[in-house]
Amino acid sequence: MKNMVRHSRALAAALFLSAAIAAGAQETGTGQDIEMDLDALFGEEVVESAESVPVAGDPVSAALKTESVRIGGSFSAALTPSATWDDPWGGTFDPFDPDHTALSASLKSTLFFDARPAEDFRVYGSAKTGWPFSTETSDSIAVPNIAIFELFSDISLDDRAFLRFGKSTVKWGVGYFWSPADVINLEQINILDADAQREGPIHIRLNIPVQGTQNNLYLYTILDESDVDFETTALAGKAEFLLGKYEFGLGGYYRKDTAERAMFTLTGPLGDFDIFGEAMVSRGSAKTFITDISTAGLISSSGVEDNRENLYFSASTGFMYSSQKDNFSVIGQYYYNGEGYSPTDRDALVADAKLAMADLANSAQWPQLASSLVNLAYGSGRHYAAMSLSASELFAEELSASLIVVANLSDGSGLVKPTATWKVADNFSLSLSPLFIFGPADGEYAFLAGGNPVTLSLGETLSGSF
Numbered sequence: 001m002k003n004m005v006r007h008s009r010a011l012a013a014a015l016f017l018s019a020a021i022a023a024g025a026q027e028t029g030t031g032q033d034i035e036m037d038l039d040a041l042f043g044e045e046v047v048e049s050a051e052s053v054p055v056a057g058d059p060v061s062a063a064l065k066t067e068s069v070r071i072g073g074s075f076s077a078a079l080t081p082s083a084t085w086d087d088p089w090g091g092t093f094d095p096f097d098p099d100h101t102a103l104s105a106s107l108k109s110t111l112f113f114d115a116r117p118a119e120d121f122r123v124y125g126s127a128k129t130g131w132p133f134s135t136e137t138s139d140s141i142a143v144p145n146i147a148i149f150e151l152f153s154d155i156s157l158d159d160r161a162f163l164r165f166g167k168s169t170v171k172w173g174v175g176y177f178w179s180p181a182d183v184i185n186l187e188q189i190n191i192l193d194a195d196a197q198r199e200g201p202i203h204i205r206l207n208i209p210v211q212g213t214q215n216n217l218y219l220y221t222i223l224d225e226s227d228v229d230f231e232t233t234a235l236a237g238k239a240e241f242l243l244g245k246y247e248f249g250l251g252g253y254y255r256k257d258t259a260e261r262a263m264f265t266l267t268g269p270l271g272d273f274d275i276f277g278e279a280m281v282s283r284g285s286a287k288t289f290i291t292d293i294s295t296a297g298l299i300s301s302s303g304v305e306d307n308r309e310n311l312y313f314s315a316s317t318g319f320m321y322s323s324q325k326d327n328f329s330v331i332g333q334y335y336y337n338g339e340g341y342s343p344t345d346r347d348a349l350v351a352d353a354k355l356a357m358a359d360l361a362n363s364a365q366w367p368q369l370a371s372s373l374v375n376l377a378y379g380s381g382r383h384y385a386a387m388s389l390s391a392s393e394l395f396a397e398e399l400s401a402s403l404i405v406v407a408n409l410s411d412g413s414g415l416v417k418p419t420a421t422w423k424v425a426d427n428f429s430l431s432l433s434p435l436f437i438f439g440p441a442d443g444e445y446a447f448l449a450g451g452n453p454v455t456l457s458l459g460e461t462l463s464g465s466f
Contacts, residue, residue: 073111073126076463080104084455099453107131110149120156124168149199162207169200170220172238172251174265174276177386177406178335180314181263181278183253184222184236191386191406192417201225215241222255231256238263245269258304259284259312270319277317280338284308287339290376293352297365299372314338327392333385340382343410349376350442377447381410398423406445413439413446427464433457 083098108130115123126149134142152166173179177191187198204221217239224232238251246268253261265278285307292300318333341349353373360366385407392400400421407414419433435455439446446452 069113069115071111071113072466073109074463074465075109076106076461077108078106078459078461078463080106080457080459082455082457084453086453087451088454089452098456105131112150120159122154123152124154125151160208160211162209164205164207165203167200167202169197170203170205173263173278174249174267175278175316175333175335176276176318176320176331176388177333178316178337178384179278180280180316180335180337181251181265183261183263183280184220184234192404194388210241213242215239218251258286259308272321274320275318276320277315279313279315282312282314282338284310285312285339289341290349290372293349293356293369293372295352295356295359297356297360297363297369299368312338329390330387332387335384335386337379337382337384339379340410341376341380342382346376346380346411347442374448377444380444381408383409385409408439408444411439411443413437413443415445415449428460428462431457431459431461433459 080103082102082104084100084102085093086099108128110126110128112124112126127146128149129144129146131145133145135145136142148167150166150168152164152168154162154164156162170182170184172184173182175181175189176194177189179189184203185198185200189198190196202223202225206219208217208219210216218237220234220236220238222234222236224234232255234253234255236251236253238249240247240249242248246266249263249265251263251265253263259282261280261282263278263280265276267274267276269275284304286304289302289307290299291302292298294300314335314337316333316335318331320329320331322329350373353369353376357366357369357373360369387405388402390400390402394401400423402419402421404417404419405414414437416436416438417433419431421429421431423429433456435457437445437449437452437454439452441447441451
C-alpha cells in the first residue's frame with residue numbers, strides 16, 4: 001500500500017509540478033503590469049502590425065500597404081533551479097535540506113513575417129522553435145523541433161467584408177483564466193501564464209462589419225488538421241454588437257461528431273473597473289466522464305455518444321482594474337464548470353479508485369487506475385476562482401511583484417504563486433517565486449501535486465523582441 005501511494009503521488013506530482021515549474025521558467029517579464037486593453041480582450045487576435053512607410057498620397061493607404069516585408073520575432077532563454085519540500089507543514093522543516101531539487105532550462109524563439117503588398121491583401125506567418133531542437137521517432141529519425149504557429153492571408157472584399165484563410169488564433173471568448181465559451185482554439189489557457197497566445201486551428205473566417213455601426217458578424221469554417229473531412233469540419237458564427245458602453249457577443253458552434261454549443265459574452269466598464277462575462281450551453285459533451293470504478297479495477301466511462309442529449313451549462317465572470325499612476329493592476333475571475341462532477345459523485349469515485357489501487361498494487365492494472373484517478377481529479381470541481389495582482393516600481397524602478405491565486409472552491413484546494421522580479425538590465429531579469437499547494441489530500445490541486453508541497457524557484461531570464 002505504501003508503494004502504491006508513493007507511486008501514485010509521484011505520477012500526480014510529476015504531471016502537476018513539472019507543468020507549474022516549467023510555466024514559471026518560461027515566463028518572461030513576470031511581475032510586470034498586465035495589459036488591460038479591453039478592445040484586444042474582446043476583439044480578434046492581436047498580431048504584429050507592419051510599420052507605416054512614409055509615402056506621398058493617401059495616409060490610410062500608406063498604413064495598409066508596405067513595399068517591404070516586415071520580419072521580426074522574439075527570443076527567450078531561462079534557467080531555473082528549484083527546491084521542493086514535500087510536507088513543510090506536517091513535520092520538521094529544514095530550509096537547507098529540501099526533499100527534491102531540480103534544474104530546468106528553457107530556450108525558445110518565434111519568428112514572424114508580415115507582408116502587405118496591396119491595400120486589400122496581407123499574408124502573415126510565424127514559426128516556433130525551442131530546445132531540444134529535435135526529437136527522435138520510433139525509427140530513431142531526428143525530427144527538427146520547428147512548428148508553424150500561424151500562417152494565414154487576409155483579403156478585403158470591396159471594404160464590405162474581410163476574408164481570412166489559414167491557421168491563426170481565434171479570439172472567441174473573453175475570459176482571462178478560464179474561457180468556457182472558447183471551444184475553437186486548440187490549446188487551453190495556462191492559468192500560470194494566461195497571457196500566452198494559444199494555438200488556433202486552420203479555418204476560413206468571413207468578417208462582415210455592419211455599415212455605419214460598430215457591430216460585426218463573423219462566420220467560421222473550421223478544419224480538423226488531423227482528419228480533413230465533411231464530418232469533422234465545424235461551422236461557427238458570432239455576432240458582436242455595441243449597446244452604449246457595453247459590447248455583447250452571441251455565437252454558435254456545430255460539428256457533427258461532437259457537441260453543439262451556444263455562447264454569450266459581455267464586456268464593458270463599471271466605474272473604474274472593466275468587467276467581463278461569458279456563458280456557454282452545450283448539447284452533449286466532448287469530455288469522457290468516469291462513471292464507475294470496481295474493486296476488480298474495471299473502469300466504466302461515458303463519452304460523446306452517451307451524453308449526446310444532456311445539456312451542460314458553464315459560465316464565468318470577472319473584472320479588471322489598472323492604475324498607471326500607482327503601477328498596479330488586478331484581475332479576478334469566477335468560473336462555474338458545468339462539466340465538473342458533483343461532490344458526492346467525485347468523492348465516491350475517488351474512494352472506489354483508492355480501494356481498487358490498494359487491492360491491485362503492483363499489478364498490471366495499477367498504472368491504468370492511477371492514470372484514471374489523475375484524469376478524474378483534473379478539472380473535477382464545479383466552482384473555481386482565481387486572482388492575479390501585479391505591481392511595478394516597488395521601492396525601485398527595477399523591482400516588481402506579482403501574485404497568482406487559484407482555487408477549486410468545490411473541494412477547498414488550490415495554489416498560491418507570488419513572484420518578485422528584479423530587472424537587472426533591459427533584457428535580463430531575476431525572479432524569486434515560491435509555489436504553495438493547499439487543500440485536503442483528496443482535493444484536486446493537492447492530489448495532483450502529491451500533497452501540500454512548497455517549491456521555491458529562482459529564475460534567470462533573458463528575453464526580447466526584434
